[in-house]
Every structure is written in C-alpha cells, then in structure tokens.
Amino acid sequence: xxxxxxLKTRNWTALSGYLLFxxxxxxxxxxxxxxxxxxxxxxxxxxxxxxxxxxxxNMTYLALTTTVVAIGVGWTMTRRGWSQRFLLKLRLAFAxxxxxxxxTAAAPFIRSETLFLAWILAASVALGVGVPxxxxxxxxxxxxxxxxxxxxxxxxxxxxxxxxxxxxxxxETLSAQMVTVMIPGAAALGVLAFLRLPLxxxxxxxxxxxxxRPAFGQGRFVRMGPEGEGRISRYLLGLITLMFAIYxxxxxxFLRLADTPFFFEVAWQAPDLFPRVTIGVMHVIxxxxxxxxxxxxxxxxxxxxIFGVFAMVHLMGIGTSLGMPILYALAVSLYTVVxxxxxxxxxxxxxxxxxxxxxxxxxxxxxxxLSTALSLQLAEMGVSLxxxxxxxxxxxxxxxxxxxxxxYFQPAGERQVTxx
Amino acid sequence: xxxxxxxxxxxxxxxxxxxxxxxxxxxxxxxxxxxxAGEMVVLDGEVTVQQEAEVTGSVYMLGGxxxxxxxxxxxxxxxxxxxxxxPTAVVGGDLSIGGGDVExxxxxxxxxxxxxxxxxxxxxxxxxxxxxxxxxxLRLLPQALIIAVLAYLVARFLGRPLAHVRRATVDHxxxxxxxxxxxxxxxxxxxxxxxxxxxxxPITLIALLLAGLVVVYAWIGLGAALGRWLRRVLRRDWSPxxxxxxxxxxxxxxxxLLVFIPLVGGWIxxxxxxxxxxxxFLTRFGLREFTLSYDFGPPHESPAN
Numbered sequence: 001x002x003x004x005x006x007l008k009t010r011n012w013t014a015l016s017g018y019l020l021f022x023x024x025x026x027x028x029x030x031x032x033x034x035x036x037x038x039x040x041x042x043x044x045x046x047x048x049x050x051x052x053x054x055x056x057x058n059m060t061y062l063a064l065t066t067t068v069v070a071i072g073v074g075w076t077m078t079r080r081g082w083s084q085r086f087l088l089k090l091r092l093a094f095a096x097x098x099x100x101x102x103x104t105a106a107a108p109f110i111r112s113e114t115l116f117l118a119w120i121l122a123a124s125v126a127l128g129v130g131v132p133x134x135x136x137x138x139x140x141x142x143x144x145x146x147x148x149x150x151x152x153x154x155x156x157x158x159x160x161x162x163x164x165x166x167x168x169x170x171x172e173t174l175s176a177q178m179v180t181v182m183i184p185g186a187a188a189l190g191v192l193a194f195l196r197l198p199l200x201x202x203x204x205x206x207x208x209x210x211x212x213r214p215a216f217g218q219g220r221f222v223r224m225g226p227e228g229e230g231r232i233s234r235y236l237l238g239l240i241t242l243m244f245a246i247y248x249x250x251x252x253x254f255l256r257l258a259d260t261p262f263f264f265e266v267a268w269q270a271p272d273l274f275p276r277v278t279i280g281v282m283h284v285i286x287x288x289x290x291x292x293x294x295x296x297x298x299x300x301x302x303x304x305x306i307f308g309v310f311a312m313v314h315l316m317g318i319g320t321s322l323g324m325p326i327l328y329a330l331a332v333s334l335y336t337v338v339x340x341x342x343x344x345x346x347x348x349x350x351x352x353x354x355x356x357x358x359x360x361x362x363x364x365x366x367x368x369x370l371s372t373a374l375s376l377q378l379a380e381m382g383v384s385l386x387x388x389x390x391x392x393x394x395x396x397x398x399x400x401x402x403x404x405x406x407x408y409f410q411p412a413g414e415r416q417v418t419x420x
Numbered sequence: 421x422x423x424x425x426x427x428x429x430x431x432x433x434x435x436x437x438x439x440x441x442x443x444x445x446x447x448x449x450x451x452x453x454x455x456x457a458g459e460m461v462v463l464d465g466e467v468t469v470q471q472e473a474e475v476t477g478s479v480y481m482l483g484g485x486x487x488x489x490x491x492x493x494x495x496x497x498x499x500x501x502x503x504x505x506x507p508t509a510v511v512g513g514d515l516s517i518g519g520g521d522v523e524x525x526x527x528x529x530x531x532x533x534x535x536x537x538x539x540x541x542x543x544x545x546x547x548x549x550x551x552x553x554x555x556x557x558l559r560l561l562p563q564a565l566i567i568a569v570l571a572y573l574v575a576r577f578l579g580r581p582l583a584h585v586r587r588a589t590v591d592h593x594x595x596x597x598x599x600x601x602x603x604x605x606x607x608x609x610x611x612x613x614x615x616x617x618x619x620x621x622p623i624t625l626i627a628l629l630l631a632g633l634v635v636v637y638a639w640i641g642l643g644a645a646l647g648r649w650l651r652r653v654l655r656r657d658w659s660p661x662x663x664x665x666x667x668x669x670x671x672x673x674x675x676x677l678l679v680f681i682p683l684v685g686g687w688i689x690x691x692x693x694x695x696x697x698x699x700x701f702l703t704r705f706g707l708r709e710f711t712l713s714y715d716f717g718p719p720h721e722s723p724a725n
Contacts, residue, residue: 297595
C-alpha cells in the first residue's frame with residue numbers, strides 16, 4: 001500500500017497530501033450526513049416553524065441547485081484546463097470551506113423562511129463548487145493503488161462519529177460541533193493555499209506535480225485512445241448507471257424512515273451507547289472490506305457484490321431490531337466507498353472535475369432531489385408508510401433481478417469503449 | 421451467535437408480521453399511552469412498562485430487570501433477570517418462568533397459563549450448553565484428526581484446487597480476509613431471508629450444509645499453507661497430502677487452544693477462518709487462481725520529491 005510506502009520512505013510531502021485529502025473529505029462527508037441531512041430539518045421545523053414537507057421542498061432546491069452548479073463548474077474547469085491546476089482547486093476548496101463555515105455559524109440564528117431559503121441557495125452554490133474542486137484533488141493526492149483505502153478511511157471517518165457521537169441532532173449542537181472543526185481546517189487550508197512560506201511553497205510545488213506521475217494521474221479503468229483521450233468500457237458505464245439506482249432507491253426508503261422517529265430511536269438515535277457503537281463499528285468494518293475489495297477485484301465482481309448486498313438488505317424488509325441497521329450500515333458503507341473512489345478511476349487529470357461533478361451531482365444530489373419529490377408526492381397521495389416501504393422493496397426487487405441478469409452478461413471487451 | 425441470529429431473524433421479518441425491540445442496556449420507561457409494537461427482547465438494563473402502556477407482542481427476558489404495570493399482548497418468558505408484575509399488569513398469553521426471579525402481585529392478570537418450576541426448566545446454560553475446558557480438550561484431538569484426514573484426502577485427490585486456495589491465503593491475506601468477513605456477514609442474513617420465504621426452506625438447509633463444507637475447506641486451505649511452511653522449516657520431504665495433514669492438524673489444535681485466551685483468543689480463529697473462506701470464494705472454490713485485477717502496489721518509482 002502506498003500509505004505505508006510513504007511512511008516507510010518518509011515521503012512527508014505525499015503523506016501530507018494524502019492526509020489532507022482524507023481529512024477534508026471525511027469532515028465534508030460528516031457535514032453532509034449530519035448538518036445538511038438532519039441539522040437543516042431541525043432548523044426548519046423547530047426554529048423557522050416550517051412543516052417537514054416544507055423543509056423537504058427546500059431541500060429539493062438545495063439538491064437541484066447543487067447539481068446544476070456542480071455540473072456547470074465541473075464542465076467549465078475541464079474545458080478551461082483548470083482540472084490539472086492543483087493550486088486553483090485547493091484555493092476553490094478553501095473558499096468553499098470558508099463560506100460553509102460562515103453559513104454553519106450563522107444557521108442557528110435564522111428565524112424566517114426567506115432567510116432559510118437564502119441560506120439554502122448560498123450553501124448549494126458552495127457545495128456545487130466544492131464537489132468538482134475537492135473530488136478533483138484525488139488525482140493530485142491519492143495514488144491509484146490506494147484509492148480504495150483512502151475511500152475506506154473517508155467513509156469510516158465520517159460514518160463512525162456520525163453513528164456514535166451525534167446523538168443530539170439539533171442545529172445548535174451540530175453547528176457548534178462543525179464550526180469547531182471547520183475553523184482550524186479553513187485556517188490550515190488558507191495557509192497552504194495562499195501563504196508563500198518556504199514550507200508551503202515546496203509542498204505546493206511537489207503536490208502540483210504528482211498528477212503527472214503514472215501512479216497518480218490516469219484512473220484505473222481508463223484506457224487511452226489513439227488520440228490520447230481517456231476511454232472507459234460501456235459495461236462499466238452501465239454498472240455506474242445502475243449505481244445511480246441504488247442512491248435513488250436508498251434515498252427513497254431512508255427519507256420515509258426519517259419521518260418515523262421510532263425507527264431511529266432503536267438504532268441511530270438510540271439512548272443506549274451499545275447500538276450506536278455497534279452500527280459505527282459495522283460502518284468501519286464494511287468500509288475497510290470495501291476498500292480492500294475495490295483495489296483487488298475487477299469491476300464486474302465488485303459491483304455485483306455491492307448491488308447484491310444492497311438488494312438483499314432491502315429485500316429483508318424493515319424491522320425494528322438492531323440487525324437491520326447493522327446490515328444497512330454494511331450496504332451503505334460498501335457503496336459509499338465505491339462512490340468516493342470510482343470517479344477518479346474513470347478519469348484523467350484533464351477530465352476529473354467534469355466526471356466527478358456529473359457523477360457525484362447525479363448520484364448524490366439529483367437522486368436525493370428525485371426521491372424527495374417522489375416521496376412528497378406519495379405522502380400527498382395518502383400512501384401509508386407500509387405501502388411506501390413496499391414500493392421501495394419492489395424497486396429493490398427489480399434492481400436485484402437486473403443484478404441477476406448482469407451475471408449472465410460478460411463485459412463486451414475493451415473494443416466497445418466510450419469517452420471517459 | 422444466539423444474539424446474531426436473534427437480530428437477523430428480527431431484521432428479516434416484515435414490520436407488520438413479526439417485529440421487535442431489543443433492549444441492550446440502560447433505563448427505558450414506557451408511560452401511559454405508549455405502545456411498543458411487536459416483540460420485546462430484554463438482554464440487560466431496566467425496563468418499566470407503566471399502567472396504560474402496552475407491548476403488543478411478547479416479552480422475552482434474557483437478563484436485566486422488567487417491571488410491568490401495563491399490558492402485554494403476548495407471552496412473557498423469563499430465562500434470566502428480575503421480573504415484576506404489578507397489580508394492574510395484564511399478560512395476554514402465558515407466563516413462562518425458566519430462570520431468574522419473579523415478583524408477581526396477586527392482582528396481576530395472566531390470561532394464559534403460568535409455566536414454571538417443574539413445568540419449565542429453561543436457562544441459557546441448558547438451552548445452549550457450554551462445554552467445560554476438559555470436555556473441549558477431550559474433543560479437540562478427534563475433531564482435529566478428522567479434519568486433518570479430510571485435508572489429506574483433499575490434497576490427494578483435489579490437489580490443484582487446494583493449491584489455489586492455499587496460495588490465495590498466503591499471497592493475498594488481506595483481500596481474502598475482507599472477502600471472508602463479507603461472506604461471513606452476508607451469508608447468515610441470506611439464510612435467514614431464504615428461511616422466511618418458507619418455500620426456500622429446503623434450499624436453506626442445503627445452503628447451511630454447504631456453508632459448513634466451505635468452513636471446513638477454508639480450514640484445510642489454511643492447514644495446507646501451514647503444512648507447507650512446516651515442511652520448509654523442518655526440512656522434511658513431505659508430499660503435499662502429508663504436509664496438508666500435518667498443517668491442518670496443527671492449525672486445528674492451535675485455533676482450538678487459542679479459544680482459552682480471554683477476549684482475543686476466539687477472534688484470532690475467526691479472522692483466520694475468514695481469510696480461508698475468502699480464499700475459497702476468491703478462487704471460486706479453488707477452480708481458478710486468484711490474481712489481483714490490476715497491480716497497484718508501490719512500484720520502484722518514488723511518487724514525490
């Protein structure tokens with residue numbers, strides 16, 4: 001593993017870059033899991049006085065704006081060649097963290113719907129810029145061979161504290177918690193991105209050159225075409241498209257569960273520490289499993305395992321024991337690891353920002369937008385929780401059948417390719 | 421294992437059919453008007469079901485303290501722990517006492533039968549008897565010998581597949597371990613899922629048998645690796661079946677003895693078995709050689725500086 005290689009060879013530059021990326025992404029993902037997902041719900045319902053449905057509508061604006069901004073920024077960065085400029089991406093990341101820190105600190109003071117909506121729009125623009133800028137740093141900071149491990153560390157680093165320590169999901173608690181982490185983070189990023197000290201100058205110079213090295217730049221699934229353009233197989237593209245379905249189905253089920261506090265009280269927000277630690281440990285184990293398998297297995301088997309576990313968990317239905325959240329944690333961690341690693345591995349340093357923006361925005365944000373919209377529509381139609389979850393299970397069943405069909409179709413080979 | 425299957429069984433049930441709440445620790449109070457849907461399993465902690473609170477299913481106690489003044493729709497079964505039934509308590513089904521202590525008010529209502537003492541004599545120890553250290557040691561050698569003889573036969577007649585499994589355990593222990601853990605978590609869930617469909621129960625039984633065979637195959641693969649190492653260290657001219665026999669015998673003895681080390685002992689055996697199971701799956705039961713899909717390791721190039 002490259003991480004141990006860097007330690008053994010005392011390559012502090014590469015090691016700093018590695019840790020910077022893992023730390024930044026883990027905190028960013030923790031922020032999304034807790035502050036964006038539950039803090040805003042608390043802010044909207046308790047302090048602003050909106051209904052859960054109104055908050056959900058506002059969240060769809062957040063998701064949609066983030067998707068549009070991310071794709072626009074990612075595309076522009078690729079077209080203008082900014083994807084390959086490490087320092088620019090770092091400065092953008094700093095700007096995003098700075099804006100997000102200010103917004104996070106200001107959030108508990110919002111009391112009107114107009115301000116709430118303005119906050120959401122400002123946050124979605126920042127998140128939209130942040131997606132291509134931060135994910136784009138993968139090609140500069142994480143060697144191809146360690147992308148599974150780095151993704152596992154990010155996933156474990158975000159899910160474990162989210163499961164274990166965030167028992168109180170109020171906007172005040174989450175805001176104070178996040179600001180405490182984000183202020184030193186923003187300061188460190190600012191020093192690295194803007195101050196021209198001897199140490200930072202050397203660090204930036206060396207890290208800027210890393211994406212040109214074979215171990216870093218070209219993604220694992222990219223094959224170079226005759227004119228030097230990156231290509232990936234259509235089979236892989238199909239698998240990635242299927243992964244979007246995972247996000248949609250998962251989000252659709254989770255949203256409705258979030259409306260049912262009873263499910264949370266026995267697991268994610270259990271008053272006892274044991275269930276929360278168990279779920280957190282399962283996230284860590286599953287992330288490390290996924291990290292090891294991502295690196296070692298071919299795309300077909302890898303995706304089959306992820307899809308299979310996901311479908312199985314949904315087909316098991318929704319019980320109220322701890323067994324279900326444990327299995328759910330396994331499925332979620334598996335596909336989250338792949339989501340952190342795959343975009344850089346289907347890209348070159350030139351295309352990383354565009355591919356990441358499209359991938360993350362569509363899977364993470366657009367899927368949330370669509371599932372929230374559908375969830376609200378179903379609730380308005382008077383569909384009960386049980387019927388809603390049956391629909392989710394039915395979708396999971398269709399998905400499972402598609403996975404079984406995949407077993408019979410072998411990759412068509414490297415000749416069928418598309419631009420990556 | 422009991423807990424794992426209990427949790428998985430509850431996870432496998434639809435919320436409307438059988439669902440449950442598992443209480444692990446801490447104090448839980450259900451006040452008037454509170455309804456606990458489905459079964460309640462109390463492993464530890466203090467649970468109070470106050471007057472006009474309701475548990476719609478049954479209450480199973482494996483430990484802790486439960487005070488009931490409200491109603492329980494199903495049975496109340498006590499295996500261990502302290503149970504109190506207040507004057508306003510109503511138990512819709514049977515009250516089964518297999519162990520622990522019960523303090524029952526004469527005014528408490530039990531609509532079914534009260535089973536206990538001579539009727540039922542159930543405790544965790546009788547349900548799941550734990551062998552003593554002496555019994556374990558007495559069983560160890562014959563068990564290890566049986567598996568070692570199997571290893572000899574596998575190496576004799578299925579030498580090539582076994583070599584694939586052995587190489588995967590030695591060359592890729594982390595990947596094999598990861599795959600083994602994944603299979604170890606997913607397979608029991610899948611078995612529970614299949615068992616709940618009723619129609620797949622026969623397949624579940626076959627799958628259980630296959631799972632057992634996979635575990636034995638994994639031990640043999642690990643034993644073969646250990647035997648090969650032994651052959652080299654001892655500088656013996658053993659044939660592959662003989663080294664598989666010796667290695668498997670040693671592996672079985674070591675892992676069974678490790679169980680006596682508190683806390684970590686059992687886990688070492690479980691992790692080793694996970695590596696073996698993963699190797700069996702990665703090599704598709706030994707039918708092919710496992711190779712990494714791409715060589716990602718640090719090359720001779722130093723990436724920076």
